Amino acid sequence: MNYNQQSIKGSSCTGLYETTGSGNGQRIHWSGDFQIDPNFNGNVVKGFCFVGLTQGLETRLTDIRSIPSTFDWKVYEETEWKGNVVYDFMSSDTKVDSTSSNTQELMLWLYWQGGQYGWKLYQGVNRDTGINVSSLLAPENKMFGNASAGAFDGDIKDWLVAL
Incomplete structure (x- = not known):
């Protein structure tokens, strides 16, 4: 997911590669890639990617x-x-x-x-x-x-x- 995506001029992508293990040994492999114009929209947060647990x-x-x-x-x-x-x-x-x-x-x-x-x-x-x-x-x-x-x-x- 990308927060505040409407403030981005360019592209952003969040990638979830895999989860391995379980319990305390669980690992989540993910990435966030932003190719954006940092000067667009002033000093406003341009967005961020995240992996969120909801259940x-x-x-x-x-x-x-x-x-x-x-x-x-x-x-x-x-x-x-x-x-x-x-x-x-x-x-x-x-x-x-x-x-x-x-x-x-x-x-x-x-x-x-x-x-x-x-x-x-x-x-x-x-x-x-x-x-x-x-x-x-x-x-x-x-x-x-x-x-x-x-x-x-x-x-x-x-x-x-x-x-």
């Missing part, structure tokens, strides 16, 4: 012992770019609710570049959706990679509890 998500975060995750990425871009590598979770007390003001969006930024603010934690309301957002950014000197590649291997639950 079987009724478990409360407090009931989950651990969320081990490995995330490896590569950027094939020869010019400067503005963007981030992020885990993005939607959470709500109401089943199948990802759009109301009861929803919490929790974002864990692993890597970012291109003029973002230097804050470590941002909390506020998305004016477009009314959703409460908490974004935790890795400090600039401790990010999980660089402009061309990176990796994260850890327990995401620790970060989510911190938010």
